[in-house]
Amino acid sequence: MNCRRFQNRLHEYVDGTLPARIQAAADKHLAGCAVCRQAVGQEQQLAQFLSNRLRQGTEPLTLHPQIQQRILAALESIPATNGGSVVCLWDRFARPLGIAVSLLLIVTFLLIDFFSGARVRETVRSDGRDIQSAVSIEVSYLVPTYKFSKEGNLVVDTLSYETVVASGTLWTGGQERVQEKSERKMPP
């Protein structure tokens, strides 16, 4: 143990609350370190000085006898603690109940997430050594197309929508297969 470590544990050393192993190391350090010995003496004297002076400053004070009378008078207005057992039970079981409810909620959310998420297929490779996961995806989007044609003196524009559906499979291995289908839809 060095001086810095000893000084960090100075209060516990003075209190005598160090674990036996650390206490032995602290004693060993103290035997060879005058500075830390002085720090211990200083802390003990400081504690004694403050304790004595603060006690001396408050020693003449006594609680006014009227306070006891007031407390006894107020005692009548305090309802009997019949609900004490209920409160005791609540105090005892509130914490485990809270933990149980929290765990239940976490499990519920995990299950919901598992069953409502994207369908994941797991496949075994032909070599049987690895397992791959695949996610089926399908995306559709509309592509507007304007066509202009001249009929005599008139220019006629036609708006049509093309629905493009892209579907494919994403593999955990980074492979990707996407197929595109398209269907044409005319505006009403």
Add this chain to the structure above:
Amino acid sequence: MNEDQVITALKGQDSGAVQELVNTYGDRLFRSAFALCGNEADAQDIVQDTFLQAIRSVHRFQGRSTVYTWLHAILLNLTRHYHRDRKRIVYDDELTGCEVSLPDENPSQLDAGTASSALLEALQKLSWAHREVIILRYYENMKIHEIARHLGISTGTVKSRLHYAIEGMQKLLPDELNLFGACGTEEIGR
């Protein structure tokens, strides 16, 4: 009546048990409350409220600590509320240059009573967090882990607060009342 008997009697709201509780712990709690809040009238009120709250919540006392420690925890909580309500929070930094006043007599011959008053006065000028660790450590003579449990903070925080609290006290006290000088020890560089 031992502590267990007092607690059992309190649960039955026995006036004899209440009287015994006040007689046994009243003065001690009152002195501690005075050291914390620095005002006799407020300290009396706080002690009265402490006993009333203890009677109301005696069913929660599970005997894990001594009755005095339990009562002191209630007192500390009430004093904290009192402190908050009165909005008397004074930060140490603002008081760096504000020394505690001493009577005009030869400062080298300060008697113990004057020193005690000056210490109590200086204590009131510390922040609440620093004041309560000083009281618990040096007035209630609690060990570091007991203070940590009492306040619900880590032992490291207790030690840190103690360090700064002592530093703050030293700034507030005049040289004649230097904590280390008065103890007869020489200050060492840490």
